[in-house]
Structure formats: C-alpha cells, structure tokens
Amino acid sequence: xxxxxxxxxxxxxxxxxxxxxxxxxxxxxxxxxxxxxxxxxxxxxxxxxxxxxxxxxxxxxxxxxxxxxxxxxxxxxxxxxxxxxxxxxxxxxxxxxxxxxxxxxxxxxxxxxxxxxxxxxxxxxxxxxxxxxxxxxxxxxxxxxxxxxxxxxxxxxxxxxxxxxxxxxxxxxxxxxxxxxxxxxxxxxxxxxxxxxxxxxxxxxxxxxxxxxxxxxxxxxxxxxxxxxxxxxxxxxxxxxxxxxxxxxxxxxxxxxxxxxxxxxxxxxxxxxxxxxxxxxxxxxxxxxxxxxxxxxxxxxxxxxxxxxxxxxxxxxxxx
Amino acid sequence: xxxxxxxxxxxxxxxxxxxxxxxxxxxxxxxxxxxxxxxxxxxxxxxxxxxxxxxxxxxxxxxxxxxxxxxxxxxxxxxxxxxxxxxxxxxxxxxxxxxxxxxxxxxxxxxxxxxxxxxxxxxxxxxxxxxxxxxxxxxxxxxxxxxxxxxxxxxxxxxxxxxxxxxxxxxxxxxxxxxxxxxxxxxxxxxxxxxxxxxxxxxxxxxxxxxxxxxxxxxxxxxxxxxxxxxxxxxxxxxxxxxxxxxxxxxxxxxxxxxxxxxxxxxxxxxxxxxxxxxxxxxxxxxxxxxxxxxxxxxxxxxxxxxxxxxxxxxxxxxxxxxxxxxxxxxxxxxxxxxxxxxxxxxxxxxxxxxxxxxxxxxxxxxxxxxxxxxxxxxxxxxxxxxxxxxxxxxxxxxxxxxxxxxxxxxxxxxxxxxxxxxxxxxxxxxxxxxxxxxxxxxxxxxxxxxxxxxxxxxxxxxxxxxxxxxxxxxxxxxxxxxxxxxxxxxxxxxx
Numbered sequence: 001x002x003x004x005x006x007x008x009x010x011x012x013x014x015x016x017x018x019x020x021x022x023x024x025x026x027x028x029x030x031x032x033x034x035x036x037x038x039x040x041x042x043x044x045x046x047x048x049x050x051x052x053x054x055x056x057x058x059x060x061x062x063x064x065x066x067x068x069x070x071x072x073x074x075x076x077x078x079x080x081x082x083x084x085x086x087x088x089x090x091x092x093x094x095x096x097x098x099x100x101x102x103x104x105x106x107x108x109x110x111x112x113x114x115x116x117x118x119x120x121x122x123x124x125x126x127x128x129x130x131x132x133x134x135x136x137x138x139x140x141x142x143x144x145x146x147x148x149x150x151x152x153x154x155x156x157x158x159x160x161x162x163x164x165x166x167x168x169x170x171x172x173x174x175x176x177x178x179x180x181x182x183x184x185x186x187x188x189x190x191x192x193x194x195x196x197x198x199x200x201x202x203x204x205x206x207x208x209x210x211x212x213x214x215x216x217x218x219x220x221x222x223x224x225x226x227x228x229x230x231x232x233x234x235x236x237x238x239x240x241x242x243x244x245x246x247x248x249x250x251x252x253x254x255x256x257x258x259x260x261x262x263x264x265x266x267x268x269x270x271x272x273x274x275x276x277x278x279x280x281x282x283x284x285x286x287x288x289x290x291x292x293x294x295x296x297x298x299x300x301x302x303x304x305x306x307x308x309x310x311x312x313x314x315x316x317x318x319x320x
Numbered sequence: 321x322x323x324x325x326x327x328x329x330x331x332x333x334x335x336x337x338x339x340x341x342x343x344x345x346x347x348x349x350x351x352x353x354x355x356x357x358x359x360x361x362x363x364x365x366x367x368x369x370x371x372x373x374x375x376x377x378x379x380x381x382x383x384x385x386x387x388x389x390x391x392x393x394x395x396x397x398x399x400x401x402x403x404x405x406x407x408x409x410x411x412x413x414x415x416x417x418x419x420x421x422x423x424x425x426x427x428x429x430x431x432x433x434x435x436x437x438x439x440x441x442x443x444x445x446x447x448x449x450x451x452x453x454x455x456x457x458x459x460x461x462x463x464x465x466x467x468x469x470x471x472x473x474x475x476x477x478x479x480x481x482x483x484x485x486x487x488x489x490x491x492x493x494x495x496x497x498x499x500x501x502x503x504x505x506x507x508x509x510x511x512x513x514x515x516x517x518x519x520x521x522x523x524x525x526x527x528x529x530x531x532x533x534x535x536x537x538x539x540x541x542x543x544x545x546x547x548x549x550x551x552x553x554x555x556x557x558x559x560x561x562x563x564x565x566x567x568x569x570x571x572x573x574x575x576x577x578x579x580x581x582x583x584x585x586x587x588x589x590x591x592x593x594x595x596x597x598x599x600x601x602x603x604x605x606x607x608x609x610x611x612x613x614x615x616x617x618x619x620x621x622x623x624x625x626x627x628x629x630x631x632x633x634x635x636x637x638x639x640x641x642x643x644x645x646x647x648x649x650x651x652x653x654x655x656x657x658x659x660x661x662x663x664x665x666x667x668x669x670x671x672x673x674x675x676x677x678x679x680x681x682x683x684x685x686x687x688x689x690x691x692x693x694x695x696x697x698x699x700x701x702x703x704x705x706x707x708x709x710x711x712x713x714x715x716x717x718x719x720x721x722x723x724x725x726x727x728x729x730x731x732x733x734x735x736x737x738x739x740x741x742x743x744x745x746x747x748x749x750x751x752x753x754x755x756x757x758x759x760x761x762x763x764x765x766x767x768x769x770x771x772x773x774x775x776x777x778x779x780x781x782x783x784x785x786x787x788x789x790x791x792x793x794x795x796x797x798x799x800x801x802x803x804x805x806x807x808x809x810x811x812x813x814x815x816x
Contacts, residue, residue: 213639
C-alpha cells in the first residue's frame with residue numbers, strides 16, 4: 001500500500017513537473033521568522049501585514065509568525081542564514097540597517113549575500129528627541145552645546161549597530177562634534193525612558209514611538225534623519241534642512257526575505273504577491289491606527305536599497 | 321471616582337464571557353511551565369484584532385492578571401515556577417504540598433493574590449499621576465543599587481549557609497553574562513550556537529527547578545512509590561480566608577513591596593515575590609518555619625506578585641513607557657486599537673481605559689473563585705505515583721522550554737543547567753538564589769555600565785552613584801540588609 005502511494009506521488013510529481021512548482025506554491029501554511037520578541041514593533045507589524053495572506057488574491061495560505069529573539073536580532077538571522085529550509089515555506093522579516101551593520105561588524109553567519117529580499121512594508125526613521133523642558137529647540141542648539149562641551153552631551157539610543165546608533169554616528173560626523181552616545185539595554189523604550197526622566201540630555205529614537213511620546217507631551221522632536229519630512233510630523237524639519245548632512249541610512253526598513261537558494265520561480269511569485277498584499281486596505285488601516293508608517297517597495301527597489309546601505313555603512317563603521 | 325460609571329461596560333454578556341474565558345484560559349496558561357504572562361498576552365493579541373477595543377482589552381487584562389496567579393499552581397504542586405514571579409512561591413508552597421496541604425497552599429495563594437491584586441489596581445486607579453513621577457525618579461544609579469539590594473537577599477535565601485547562597489548567586493550572575501552584549505557590542509562566553517542569545521530566564525528556571533526533581537524521582541521512584549503516598553487533606557475555604565487575614569504582617573509586606581517594585585520600570589515583577597518573601601521572613605517571629613511549608617511564605621510571595629500588576633501599568637499608561645516585558649506586549653495591544661497611551665489617555669479614551677482597568681478588578685475576583693474551585697482537586701497531584709510524575713514533569717519541562725522561543729537551543733540549556741543543579745543541590749546549593757543572580761546580574765551590570773558612561777560625561781562616577789537622597793537611602797537599606805544578615809548569622813551560631 002505504502003509503495004503504491006509512493007509510486008503515485010512520484011508519478012504525479014513527474015507529471016506536474018518542476019516548472020509548475022510555483023503554480024501550486026503554496027499548498028500549505030507558510031512560516032515567517034521574526035528575530036525580535038513577540039509584542040515588539042517588528043513582530044507587531046509583521047503580524048498585521050501578513051494577516052490577509054490567506055485571501056485568495058494573496059497567497060491563499062496563512063502566514064504563521066514565529067519568534068527567534070536574542071542578541072539584537074543576530075540569533076534569528078543566524079538561524080535563517082544557516083538552518084532555514086530553502087523551499088519558500090520559510091520567510092523572515094528583515095530590519096535594515098540592523099542586520100547589515102551587524103554583518104559588517106562581524107561575528108555572525110550572515111550578510112546581504114545570504115538572503116534574497118522579497119518586498120518592503122515599512123520605514124521608521126530615527127528622530128532626535130529631548131525632554132519637554134529641555135533648553136534645546138533645534139539641532140543647531142544641540143550642535144552648539146556639543147561644540148562647547150565636547151563629549152559631555154549624553155544621548156540615548158537602543159543598543160549598538162542598530163538604526164539609532166547609525167543615526168548617532170552620522171549626526172556626530174556631520175556636525176563634526178564628539179557626543180556621548182549611551183546605548184540602553186531593553187530596546188527603544190528604555191532609551192525613551194531615559195530621555196523623559198532626564199537621565200540623559202537627548203536621544204535618538206523611532207519616529208513612531210517619539211510621535212506618541214510627543215503627542216503625550218513628554219518630549220520634543222528636533223529633527224528627522226530621513227530624506228524628506230514625515231507625514232506623521234509635517235512640522236519637524238529633516239537633519240539636512242538644518243544643515244546636517246545626514247541621509248536615510250539609519251531609517252529602520254522592515255520587509256520580507258527568503259534564504260539564498262530558494263527556487264527563483266517562488267521568489268518571483270512572492271515578489272509579485274507581497275507588495276499587493278501590503279496594500280490591502282485592512283492592513284493599511286491597522287498600520288495607521290498603530291502609528292506605524294508604511295513604505296512599500298518592490299523586490300528590485302529593495303535590492304538597490306540594500307546595496308546602497310551596504311556601501312554607506314561600510315564607510316561609516318570603518319575603524320569602529 | 322469616574323471609574324465606577326464604566327463598570328456597566330464590564331457587565332455586558334459579551335464582556336463577562338470574555339472575562340471568564342480570559343480568566344480560566346489565563347489560569348491554565350499560567351499553570352503551564354514556559355507559558356509566562358508575557359507569552360500569554362502576546363499569543364492573545366492577534367485574537368483581539370477581531371474584537372472591539374473595549375472587548376479586546378478586557379480579554380488582555382483578564383489574561384494578564386490570571387496568568388500571574390496561575391503560575392502559583394505549578395510552583396506549589398510541581399515546584400516549577402511558571403514564571404520568575406512565582407519563584408518565591410515554590411519555597412514554602414511546595415513544602416506544604418508535600419505535607420498534603422496543597423489545597424490549603426493554593427487557597428492561600430489565590431486569596432492573597434486577590435488581596436494584593438486589588439490593592440495594586442486601586443493604586444493604579446487613584447494614584448497614577450503621582451506614581452508616574454515616582455517611577456521616573458529611578459535612574460541608572462538607583463536601579464544599580466536596587467539590584468545590589470536584591471543581591472543581599474540572595475545570601476539568606478533557602479540555603480543552609482550564607483556563603484553557599486552567595487556562591488549560587490554568583491554562578492547565576494555569571495550565567496547572565498553569556499551572549500551578545502548590547503551595550504559593549506561584544507560576544508561573551510558563546511562557545512555554542514545555542515548560547516548566542518544568552519541564557520533565557522524561562523528555560524533556565526524550568527531546568528534548575530524541574531530537572532533535579534525529575535532525577536531524584538527517577539532515582540527513588542522504584543522503591544518508595546506507594547509507601548510514601550501522601551494523604552491530601554481537605555481544607556475549608558473559610559479557614560483559608562481566616563488564615564490570610566491572621567497573617568496581616570506577611571500580607572501587608574507582600575502587598576506593599578509588590579506595589580513599589582512593580583512600579584519601577586525595568587525591574588518589574590520578576591523579583592517582587594522574592595524580595596517580599598525575604599522581608600516577611602526577616603520581620604516574622606517564626607523565622608525558622610520559613611521554607612518548611614509556612615503559610616506566611618506563600619502569602620507574602622503571592623500577594624507581592626499580583627500587587628505588582630496594577631502599578632506596572634502606570635509608566636505604560638501615562639508615559640507610554642512599558643515598564644516590564646508584559647507591559648511592552650500590552651502596548652502593542654493598545655496601539656492595534658488606535659489607543660495611544662499618554663497623560664491625556666484617561667481624558668481621550670475613558671470609554672476604553674476604564675473598562676480595561678475595571679476588568680482587572682473583576683478579573684481578580686473571578687481568578688480567586690476559579691482558583692479556589694480547582695484547588696481542591698488540583699492538590700491530588702501530590703498523590704500521583706513518582707514514576708508517572710517524573711515523566712510528566714520531564715515532558716512539561718521539555719515542552720515549556722521549547723515553547724518560549726521555539727528553540728531547541730533553549731532545551732539544551734534547560735537540560736544542561738538542570739543536570740548541573742542536581743549535583744549542586746547535593747552539595748547544599750539551591751536553585752532560588754542562582755535564579756535570582758541570573759535575573760539581577762543584567763540589571764546591575766547594564767545600569768552600572770550605562771551609569772558610568774553618563775557619569776564620565778558629567779562629574780564622574782563617585783558623585784553620580786553616591787549622591788542624592790534616593791541613592792543614599794538605597795545604600796542605607798543595602799547596608800542594613802547586609803548588617804542584619806551578618807548579625808543574625810552570628811547570634812544564631814552562638815545559640816548552637
């Protein structure tokens with residue numbers, strides 16, 4: 001009996017042929033690995049953007065999120081680069097610039113060459129914040145203080161080799177000043193707490209979290225580290241507008257990728273479906289409610305963005 | 321007293337159904353090793369997508385309060401703390417269960433959880449603005465001293481000597497340094513890929529507590545399985561209430577310490593139970609009975625870990641800063657419904673926030689009722705033959721440590737630590753101080769490193785760590801705590 005089934009399966013496989021693998025893909029639920037803990041911003045957004053995956057006009061199969069947190073994302077991405085199945089049923093969320101910065105710094109098993117991007121769903125720029133009663137009202141005030149007091153301007157951010165750290169390095173480099181970057185353990189919220197409580201003079205944080213804190217009246221946002229102003233904060237100027245040559249290298253881009261070696265026709269199919277899936281009005285509605293800025297990019301655009309980031313970060317992290 | 325007007329929303333049929341479902345589900349999840357309150361809330365958030373904001377939050381509030389209390393079930397009956405919050409409950413709770421008083425221990429734990437929990441939520445309702453400022457007052461130096469205060473507790477915890485207790489604590493603190501360090505950007509002690517993310521507290525907890533027991537049970541099981549069968553005593557609920565209110569000191573200490581520690585962002589409920597247990601012991605005239613199945617131990621620990629629930633939400637709701645991992649997950653739950661926490665939260669969304677808080681009050685009562693209901697037959701777990709028990713606990717340990725982050729690496733960590741603990745226990749070391757070291761190590765280290773960085777940009781570490789009222793007050797308490805332990809050690813030697 002068993003033999004009969006095997007024979008049947010083999011003949012069926014031969015019949016349909018490899019060319020149509022992508023045609024039947026996916027025929028079972030797909031898994032997506034998030035390298036941060038359940039409930040964090042990346043996890044939270046990943047769950048929202050994949051909630052319509054089961055619809056017929058999307059994958060037709062649900063996407064299940066699994067979390068492999070640890071070491072600022074390194075644990076999950078290490079696993080994804082070395083152990084994940086390359087059959088299209090194992091996707092992962094990426095965070096740029098985090099994983100690229102970590103791979104440049106070394107000590108991990110992945111680099112941009114280990115993964116194939118599929119599509120980008122969100123972009124959360126870094127912003128410079130100060131407490132609500134701070135004397136600083138613009139980046140010029142901050143730079144002026146830092147020039148007069150080298151190494152004395154304390155400012156917090158979530159750890160090393162993450163978007164916040166990159167923005168911090170870029171600001172210091174652009175202004176030609178030395179400031180005291182204080183990495184916190186416990187992510188962006190611990191860094192935010194230290195600014196609100198006045199433990200530090202300023203900080204770099206996510207636009208989405210800073211936007212909420214500013215709405216609540218506990219901080220002021222002085223500048224956005226992006227190429228353009230953000231729709232959530234139309235009144236806050238970019239760093240460039242304030243004379244600091246800081247581009248969008250620190251923007252936290254989030255999207256979907258697969259391990260290198262996944263069949264090309266599956267990559268192509270996902271690359272067509274995913275951006276459309278992110279555009280679903282239910283997804284857009286929930287993301288807006290949660291204050292999470294969306295930024296949809298196709299596979300080609302993401303490939304170009306990764307390459308650009310790799311070059312900028314290699315330059316910035318040289319000698320660190 | 322605005323919140324009273326919003327009780328109506330909690331008593332609609334759908335809300336009550338969610339509340340009851342959330343409470344029962346929470347108790348079961350909480351009782352399962354590895355499924356911590358944080359996990360339970362995170363797992364429920366996708367379900368709230370389909371609910372209205374009020375209903376979604378009622379479900380999350382009920383689940384949060386009841387998972388914290390549910391952790392006591394496995395702590396008492398199996399000596400596996402469901403979450404770090406329940407470590408202290410194992411100390412006397414499990415000793416009671418071994419004496420056949422499991423039902424009593426469970427009843428005491430649910431009643432003191434109810435009392436502590438309600439007190440905590442009332443603090444949240446009436447004192448939020450004051451407490452928010454208080455929570456912010458704790459900067460890196462203060463958290464560092466607070467962690468050191470925790471370290472002084474280690475020595476007196478469940479070991480037969482202070483030195484062995486401190487040594488266990490040191491092993492725990494060393495284990496905590498394993499992994500990638502976010503603040504220095506280096507790898508430490510990562511000699512196996514399973515250790516890249518460091519030692520996760522939940523698998524460690526399960527391994528350290530469960531595995532030595534399993535080994536012991538397998539070793540002995542063949543010989544004394546039926547002879548040592550425990551007689552499970554029935555315990556009237558009324559007597560349990562009387563017992564809790566007779567132990568006013570333990571209940572008060574637990575509730576107050578839990579509320580204060582719950583409030584401080586970054587420390588959270590992990591150590592509330594242990595610190596309360598230690599203080600209740602120091603202030604009790606029946607010190608020697610602690611650890612042998614004394615009701616005060618259970619009452620103080622469980623009152624503390626539920627009292628911390630309400631205050632732990634203060635920084636989240638008023639400042640949008642999640643003070644604990646569970647609060648961080650709840651923040652996601654609020655955001656998904658378009659609710660942005662902040663000082664004007666109570667003005668902008670009273671129709672959502674108040675029912676959420678009220679549901680935690682009602683949830684406490686439901687949790688106590690269902691908890692007591694299951695107590696009488698759950699206590700029969702003690703009668704299960706050792707061989708069956710050992711296999712079950714081993715299964716739960718494997719499941720629980722894998723479930724935390726779906727990682728086989730965590731299972732290895734659990735097994736290795738568990739095997740190590742079996743031998744350490746034979747030499748008189750115990751798991752509780754080791755776990756406390758594992759929890760406190762990172763708090764002490766990260767706040768010291770961060771504080772030093774800030775201090776070096778300002779007036780130097782001496783001024784930063786040793787000046788200011790709060791610093792001096794904390795240092796004084798540390799000195800008192802060490803002094804007291806040393807004094808009692810010396811005097812007790814004289815007697816012997």
